[in-house]
Amino acid sequence: MDKQVLLINDLAGYGKVALSAMIPVLSHMGYNLYNLPTALVSNTLDYGKFDILETTGYIRNTIGVWKELGFCFDAVSTGFIVSELQAGVIAEYCREQAGNGTLIFVDPIMGDEGKLYNGVTQQTVGHMRRLTEVADYIVPNYTEAVYLAGMPYKKDGITKEEAGNLIDRLRQIGAKSVIVTSACVEGNDTVIGYDHKTGQRFFLTFTLIPVRFPGTGDIFSSVLMGKVLAGEGLRESTQKAMDIVKEMILRNRDNVDKFKGIPVEVCLELIDI
Template identity: 65%
Template sequence: MSKKHILLINDMAGYGKVATAAMLPILSYQGHPVYNLPTALVSNTLDYGKFNILETTDYIKGVFPVWKELGFRFDAVATGFIASERQAKLVSGYCREQAARGTTIFVDPIMGDEGKLYNGVTPATVNSMREMIGVADLIFPNYTEACYLTGSTYNEDGIGLDDAENLLDRLRGIGTKSALITSVLIDGTPSVAGYNHRTGQYFSLPYTEIPVHFPGTGDIFSAILIGHLLDGGQLEASTQKAMDGVYRLIDLNKDNKDKNMGIPLEKYLGIL
């Protein structure tokens, strides 16, 4: 099977396995040629409490004309952390051009968790992410992000299956073809809810939580999911494989002393 060329547009951490540093080894191990465009350079994972960030919007602005002149093309583009509204306009414009040529666009609208936006994320950021979603084939926000994107009320006690399907419909109304909502309590059970535009079907996949926190698990989920989809996997089955992979990695590393650095992926690629 011919492997798909994928461009990762996400931040790059110097210390820690998150974002591009987490996704690149997984997709490369799966055999996909991987390219990257950093949206920001981050000194270390934010979980350490102190960090330095360099936004790369001016760099990105100079990259796209060069790539266009050289004729670089990708089978898929996956976007993650977007550092500013200006950057979002640049990236979404590029993704729109690529989508018109048949490139598959994956969007992880990284903005918040547990009912709150991350520090530095503003209403303008939310609007920028809506622009990104408008060009997407598949998005996978967590429950918090899905609520902010659709203007829905966040319920810390979770939602019912009908509410989950309604939230998926509202996300699709912004423009994406298919959608997942991760980390959502559905009828009291931690789940991933989804809609597959190819089949017209909704689905809900339950999972068991392990009570430890690692940064970067969402990026690991994204990479495993995208890798299987690029190999021709169906959305529901690929989502389940991504959930299983994240669970196994967390379980194997739950006793690590320094969890702030994320999961040391290179030791465990073989299990994926």
């Protein structure tokens, strides 16, 4: 599988999240991987104390060098973006790449449980909309989806009709296919999907495991992207990503230090199920 995949995300020195989680997963799936770190992070943020080095200048310079060298990719995946300025640089690069036929996967990491993360502003939301405009696939959680769509967050959940309206709004912005995770639809924990290739919506329910690991969203996005790039349908790819993340959580649920994330390298055989 000779596909070139660029991952634009942060790199944690301590903990299996973002690039540290995605690279092992997609390498195992057979892709040629390249990376553009949006920040160097001392450790996962769950520890409560951390240091972040933003890399916007490096990103801008690297993109310039890559253009001169003629580097191109079959797919680009974006994740954590540190600042409004960085979001603008990355959005412009993805727009250029999309114009060359590159598939764009966007995980618009901005918030959860109805709130934006510290440091994420409405201007950042606007830049994430610019990424959404050129995205072939977006994978927001429910909170991020409503912020992108400019719709209200409903703590008690939504109906299937409201879920459909949310998908429609994200597609109006420009996203082709949409996966919304961590939603509650008519009382059930649900992943909501829309596949632009088939024109079909789907609702995949799951049972929430009461254990939290950072980085599970990155693993989910990686498996989903890997399966889609391998030619599998979006619904099937989404279900497989859900199943694999579930098995990884169950295998590691008794780990003492969950803030490290899941030790992906010792779980890779689960991807082959």
